[in-house]
Amino acid sequence: MSIVTIEFMMLNGGFKLNVGEPNVNGEGLYGDLVRCLHNPGSAEPWKTATPELKLSMAQLVAKYGKLLPALHRLNKKIQAMNIGEKFLVAENMPSDTSERSKLEALVEVLNQHDVSQVKVEWEKRTNEMKNFVGELLQSYNIFTPRFDIRITLGNVKKDDRECRFCSGTLASGSLFTKVAHAVPEALGNKTLILGDECDICNKYFGDSVEPHLIESFDIYRAFLGVRGKNGLPHLKYPGAEITHHEGIPVIIAKKIEFTESSISVDLGGSRKLTPAKLYRALCKITLSVLDEKHLIGLEDTVAWIRNDQPSVALPKVGTNILPVKNDDPQLSVAVFIRKNDDYTLPHIVTEFRFGWFVYVYILPFSRLDKQGFTSDTEFERFWSFFPMYCQTKNWTFEDLHSTKEITIKDSINVKNNSQNGTKPIDDADKQLEI
Numbered sequence: 431m432s433i434v435t436i437e438f439m440m441l442n443g444g445f446k447l448n449v450g451e452p453n454v455n456g457e458g459l460y461g462d463l464v465r466c467l468h469n470p471g472s473a474e475p476w477k478t479a480t481p482e483l484k485l486s487m488a489q490l491v492a493k494y495g496k497l498l499p500a501l502h503r504l505n506k507k508i509q510a511m512n513i514g515e516k517f518l519v520a521e522n523m524p525s526d527t528s529e530r531s532k533l534e535a536l537v538e539v540l541n542q543h544d545v546s547q548v549k550v551e552w553e554k555r556t557n558e559m560k561n562f563v564g565e566l567l568q569s570y571n572i573f574t575p576r577f578d579i580r581i582t583l584g585n586v587k588k589d590d591r592e593c594r595f596c597s598g599t600l601a602s603g604s605l606f607t608k609v610a611h612a613v614p615e616a617l618g619n620k621t622l623i624l625g626d627e628c629d630i631c632n633k634y635f636g637d638s639v640e641p642h643l644i645e646s647f648d649i650y651r652a653f654l655g656v657r658g659k660n661g662l663p664h665l666k667y668p669g670a671e672i673t674h675h676e677g678i679p680v681i682i683a684k685k686i687e688f689t690e691s692s693i694s695v696d697l698g699g700s701r702k703l704t705p706a707k708l709y710r711a712l713c714k715i716t717l718s719v720l721d722e723k724h725l726i727g728l729e730d731t732v733a734w735i736r737n738d739q740p741s742v743a744l745p746k747v748g749t750n751i752l753p754v755k756n757d758d759p760q761l762s763v764a765v766f767i768r769k770n771d772d773y774t775l776p777h778i779v780t781e782f783r784f785g786w787f788v789y790v791y792i793l794p795f796s797r798l799d800k801q802g803f804t805s806d807t808e809f810e811r812f813w814s815f816f817p818m819y820c821q822t823k824n825w826t827f828e829d830l831h832s833t834k835e836i837t838i839k840d841s842i843n844v845k846n847n848s849q850n851g852t853k854p855i856d857d858a859d860k861q862l863e864i
């Protein structure tokens with residue numbers, strides 16, 4: 431029996447429902463769902479949340495909820511909608527990012543403007559999008575995993591699991607007893623889980639690779655109070671201590687220097703970091719969140735992140751500190767997957783954001799790439815193609831190819847950027863010393 435997927439696009443995100451094949455007589459779940467969503471007397475291609483719709487959805491769940499438990503989650507979303515809220519429903523919604531973003535913009539416009547204005551406003555919005563990222567979306571699909579609900583990526587059932595990093599399966603003796611986080615738990619990810627990561631690979635990444643990324647955020651985590659596996663980080667340095675008290679970061683330090691415009695704290699400590707491992711930890715995130723079908727061609731990348739190897743040339747990694755709004759998520763990942771044969775562009779690019787820190791990096795060693803993006807010309811062509819990055823200032827391009835351990839001295843500089851001198855902006859500044 432073939433499965434039909436009905437997709438809902440709402441203001442607070444989307445929902446995909448796999449229902450059985452439509453019955454020719456219009457009976458069964460599919461027919462009842464179509465009737466339930468039908469707005470009588472309305473010719474508009476969108477749907478509106480009405481009390482009648484909420485009631486008939488509740489009845490549908492009572493009838494079919496046992497057969498299709500996902501209906502309960504859909505019902506929850508529908509019941510939570512404001513009366514009058516407009517949304518889209520379709521079979522076979524486009525999977526192409528540029529087409530999808532147009533529809534997402536339509537949902538927003540529908541809910542912000544009067545019906546008579548929708549056409550004009552939607553055109554305006556899609557033109558703006560075209561001007562800004564139009565060309566980018568011609569070449570890339572964007573995938574952004576959600577962190578607000580619990581999701582297991584890859585195979586959910588243990589019997590079906592195959593470790594993405596060593597190809598181990600239950601049958602070949604691998605175990606899948608640990609919960610493998612697609613983004614390290616220490617960075618606040620409690621919900622995005624990878625099914626296809628065996629216990630041995632999980633331990634390897636957790637012990638040897640991920641700490642190089644996590645520790646680079648230590649000061650910042652302590653500032654923000656991001657809870658990891660062991661609760662709130664409490665950092666101790668020979669000359670200072672950073673802790674969190676009732677939502678406020680507290681720094682106790684021996685050496686604090688005040689000037690009119692800044693405060694700097696010498697933490698008196700240092701830590702070890704291997705640049706290539708930091709890069710590998712970033713790529714581990716990408717390889718964890720990608721859909722299985724996109725892993726074809728990334729075999730060499732998987733081998734590189736899973737095994738310690740001598741240093742090789744790598745593309746530079748763009749880093750920046752970009753303030754986020756209070757209600758923006760603390761953690762976000764956007765993976766750009768090239769969809770054409772323009773080999774001057776990398777196959778896979780990722781933006782990883784943790785609070786104010788942004789890393790933009792190319793996934794190296796893809797077999798779908800024909801160049802390594804290690805030369806300046808190759809890198810500049812890639813960078814200039816992404817308007818949201820090349821039009822933002824203050825990027826630092828880090829060469830993280832070295833497999834040699836370096837020592838980093840930690841310090842904090844609090845700069846006073848405001849006009850009236852009352853609003854300090856914190857800026858954890860890491861000084862590299864080899």
Ligand SMILES: [Zn+2]
Pocket residue numbers: 593594595596597598604627628629630631632
């Ligand atoms: Zn494994």
